[in-house]
Amino acid sequence: MVIASEAPAPVPARAARRRRPSGVERARARAGWILLLPALVHSAIFIAIPALMVVWFSFTDARVFSGGEFIGFENFTELFGDRTFRGALVHTLLYTIAVVPVAMAIAVLVAVALNQQIRARGFFRTLFYIPVVTATVAVSAVWLWIYNPSAGLGNQVLSFFGLSRSGWLTDPDVALPALMVIGIWQSLGTKMILYLAALQGISPELVEAAKLDGASRWQVFWNVTWPGLAPAHFFVLVTSIASSFQVFDLVYVTTGGGPANATNVLAFDIFTNAFQRLQTGYASAETVVMLVIIAALIYLGRLTQRNQEV
Amino acid sequence: MRGKLSAAALAALTGLVLAGCGSSGGGGGAGSSGDPASVTGTLRVVAPNFSADNKGQEVFQGVVDRFHEEYPQVEVEGDFIPYNNLNEKISTALASGDNYDVVMAGVGWVQPLADLGAIESLEDHGYSVDDLEGVPENFIDPVMWEDELYAVPIVANPRLLAYSKSAFEAAGLDPTKPPQSLEELREYAKKLTVRDASGNITQTGFDFWADPSNYRQQFVAFMGALGGREFEDEEPGFNSDAGREALQLIHDMIQVDQSSTYGYMNSAQTALVTTGEAGMGFASPYVDCSEAGIGAKCDDLVYFTLKDQDEIMYSGGRLAGIGAGTDMPEAAAAFIDALRDPASQAAISAMDVGVPLNADAVDPSFFENNPAGQYALDHLDKAVFEYGGATFLDFRAEFGPALDAAILGERPVDDVLAELEQTALGER
Numbered sequence: 001m002v003i004a005s006e007a008p009a010p011v012p013a014r015a016a017r018r019r020r021p022s023g024v025e026r027a028r029a030r031a032g033w034i035l036l037l038p039a040l041v042h043s044a045i046f047i048a049i050p051a052l053m054v055v056w057f058s059f060t061d062a063r064v065f066s067g068g069e070f071i072g073f074e075n076f077t078e079l080f081g082d083r084t085f086r087g088a089l090v091h092t093l094l095y096t097i098a099v100v101p102v103a104m105a106i107a108v109l110v111a112v113a114l115n116q117q118i119r120a121r122g123f124f125r126t127l128f129y130i131p132v133v134t135a136t137v138a139v140s141a142v143w144l145w146i147y148n149p150s151a152g153l154g155n156q157v158l159s160f161f162g163l164s165r166s167g168w169l170t171d172p173d174v175a176l177p178a179l180m181v182i183g184i185w186q187s188l189g190t191k192m193i194l195y196l197a198a199l200q201g202i203s204p205e206l207v208e209a210a211k212l213d214g215a216s217r218w219q220v221f222w223n224v225t226w227p228g229l230a231p232a233h234f235f236v237l238v239t240s241i242a243s244s245f246q247v248f249d250l251v252y253v254t255t256g257g258g259p260a261n262a263t264n265v266l267a268f269d270i271f272t273n274a275f276q277r278l279q280t281g282y283a284s285a286e287t288v289v290m291l292v293i294i295a296a297l298i299y300l301g302r303l304t305q306r307n308q309e310v
Numbered sequence: 311m312r313g314k315l316s317a318a319a320l321a322a323l324t325g326l327v328l329a330g331c332g333s334s335g336g337g338g339g340a341g342s343s344g345d346p347a348s349v350t351g352t353l354r355v356v357a358p359n360f361s362a363d364n365k366g367q368e369v370f371q372g373v374v375d376r377f378h379e380e381y382p383q384v385e386v387e388g389d390f391i392p393y394n395n396l397n398e399k400i401s402t403a404l405a406s407g408d409n410y411d412v413v414m415a416g417v418g419w420v421q422p423l424a425d426l427g428a429i430e431s432l433e434d435h436g437y438s439v440d441d442l443e444g445v446p447e448n449f450i451d452p453v454m455w456e457d458e459l460y461a462v463p464i465v466a467n468p469r470l471l472a473y474s475k476s477a478f479e480a481a482g483l484d485p486t487k488p489p490q491s492l493e494e495l496r497e498y499a500k501k502l503t504v505r506d507a508s509g510n511i512t513q514t515g516f517d518f519w520a521d522p523s524n525y526r527q528q529f530v531a532f533m534g535a536l537g538g539r540e541f542e543d544e545e546p547g548f549n550s551d552a553g554r555e556a557l558q559l560i561h562d563m564i565q566v567d568q569s570s571t572y573g574y575m576n577s578a579q580t581a582l583v584t585t586g587e588a589g590m591g592f593a594s595p596y597v598d599c600s601e602a603g604i605g606a607k608c609d610d611l612v613y614f615t616l617k618d619q620d621e622i623m624y625s626g627g628r629l630a631g632i633g634a635g636t637d638m639p640e641a642a643a644a645f646i647d648a649l650r651d652p653a654s655q656a657a658i659s660a661m662d663v664g665v666p667l668n669a670d671a672v673d674p675s676f677f678e679n680n681p682a683g684q685y686a687l688d689h690l691d692k693a694v695f696e697y698g699g700a701t702f703l704d705f706r707a708e709f710g711p712a713l714d715a716a717i718l719g720e721r722p723v724d725d726v727l728a729e730l731e732q733t734a735l736g737e738r
Contacts, residue, residue: 063426064401064404064405064426083729084708084711148577149571149574150574150576151577164508164509164510165510167571167572167573169522169573170522170571170572170573170574172718172720255522256394256522256523257523257711258522258523258573258710258711258714259522259523259572259573259711259714259718260522260523260711260714260715260717260718260720261711261714261715264711271398272707273707274401275397275398275401275402276397276398276703276706276707277703277704277707277708278397278401278426278703278704279704
């Protein structure tokens with residue numbers, strides 16, 4: 001039901017623009033700026049200025065501590081002819097394509113399950129969230145043991161089923177999928193919590209009404225729960241894409257980008273170019289490309305969201 | 311939302327830029343000239359492969375104590391890192407304008423760091439090549455840049471070759487006759503490989519003692535035995551018949567013969583031949599044959615060098631130089647002298663599987679119960695290295711993964727070496 005209210009008398013636009021804010025409003029605005037100032041300074045120093053400098057460096061041949069000379073688009077031209085960069089880009093896309101949707105699907109299932117009135121619900125919620133709050137280095141150490149070719153759990157399981165051992169992190173065909181498994185496992189908790197929050201925001205009355213209308217459990221999920229998760233999907237998708245593109249510590253600790261660059265991803269390649277090869281300008285160009293790709297993917301996600309809103 | 315996303319994406323850039331936005335120069339402390347005993351300040355030292363455990367700290371403290379005999383009031387601040395993190399440490403130190411006063415590094419680092427201006431010519435601080443008396447002649451070139459001395463060798467870190475006599479006997483090989491050529495090495499490795507009923511290796515035929523992306527030194531060793539050098543007069547020499555043959559051989563041993571498992575290391579990361587897990591392979595130049603070490607197992611080990619086209623032994627090494635822009639060059643030089651002290655060399659060698667370069671001055675007891683050290687010392691003049699001019703760090707980052715691609719059969723050997731040559735020449 002829409003309640004009609006009396007519309008206020010229209011205020012001429014010019015008059016509205018001319019109206020001077022009251023003293024209270026000015027004081028509030030001042031307080032707002034003062035409270036915002038620390039965050040603004042922080043953002044300027046640690047985000048805005050470095051970001052602008054990265055863009056500038058990407059057009060230079062800067063090395064570690066030299067500003068370098070302006071070389072136009074040379075870094076970008078070189079990048080797209082660079083086999084290592086192209087490989088890193090492909091690996092990053094594959095990692096994202098595999099990890100994001102799979103982890104989102106599993107997270108929805110887990111969240112739905114943990115939204116039921118089951119025994120030890122809190123315990124299971126905590127259990128699924130533990131990988132998120134555990135340092136990646138620690139997580140990687142555990143997975144390094146699992147993937148150990150001689151004594152690891154992974155190969156013991158394979159042996160149990162009579163299968164031959166796998167070089168989980170030393171076989172170029174297996175190493176990236178092996179990291180994807182870790183990525184899915186580690187990112188599950190965050191997504192699960194977000195979906196759980198979204199699930200609890202879905203009106204119980206809607207679910208009840210659907211049940212009264214004779215909807216099955218699947219119909220309730222598909223017609224009531226799933227649409228109710230739409231805003232969460234978008235948020236989870238966007239944050240997951242951004243974090244998948246920035247995967248670094250996992251690769252750094254487990255494979256170092258190997259074997260034969262099979263797990264070299266964009267963030268790690270940027271690190272290698274910046275801090276191993278000491279090519280600051282080139283690494284900056286790579287960073288700009290990564291930023292553009294992430295922005296494009298997020299923009300595509302927003303388009304999807306707009307279509308749903310329509 | 312858009313603002314948050316932009317912030318998240320831009321945050322990824324921050325670390326990179328912070329490394330690039332500083333200025334060069336700077337020093338580590340507030341030293342003053344004059345009587346060393348009255349100098350105060352902090353000397354910053356980057357110390358790769360000085361472990362952060364009690365043993366590593368004890369060795370470092372020993373060096374500091376020797377330094378304090380001359381500079382008692384100068385505090386020493388060590389930064390202990392693995393070699394793989396050395397580039398990022400030095401680059402961030404330079405970028406932040408807070409360079410180290412003393413830079414310890416491996417053989418390949420000196421020339422690129424000198425070219426970058428990260429370390430100073432030691433000849434500006436009273437050193438000359440004549441001060442390196444006792445250091446084998448082949449260790450001199452890697453510490454020179456544009457005809458000036460930039461670092462001082464402290465210890466050598468060779469990779470020896472060793473085999474197990476009992477494994478030789480079990481394989482029907484004569485334990486008094488080590489392989490001489492690479493062809494023989496390959497055949498011996500096949501015979502030494504032992505598998506279980508499922509075909510899984512229970513004894514590696516030849517252990518390269520390398521994790522993934524780290525077959526560089528082994529490649530240099532094999533190529534050296536075939537008469538090739540990684541660089542000669544700063545020009546790449548690896549894209550040669552010797553280089554191609556060496557890389558093809560590593561590929562064949564791993565992928566065709568399967569006498570070695572690619573990238574396999576035990577959990578302690580010790581050479582498999584010294585633990586009895588391999589019949590033959592690369593090994594450390596420091597072994598403790600006392601009961602506290604590997605004891606009687608030492609009697610089973612024989613060290614050897616390949617004598618194909620050339621008789622060679624691969625060696626890395628720990629070198630030390632003075633960081634550019636230091637406020638305390640005299641103190642930095644004194645710290646380097648403390649590192650060169652025979653007692654320091656022996657302690658560092660024991661900690662970091664090395665062998666003292668100033669062997670005449672080292673206590674002979676260092677070599678008791680350490681036959682590997684004695685063997686390495688006797689063959690230092692046969693050492694070949696991994697280094698090659700100003701672009702070496704750029705090249706090094708690409709070298710390991712590129713070799714892997716050939717070793718694993720992902721790319722042809724010829725293509726890999728040709729592409730690496732372009733990188734070494736600065737054309738890529």
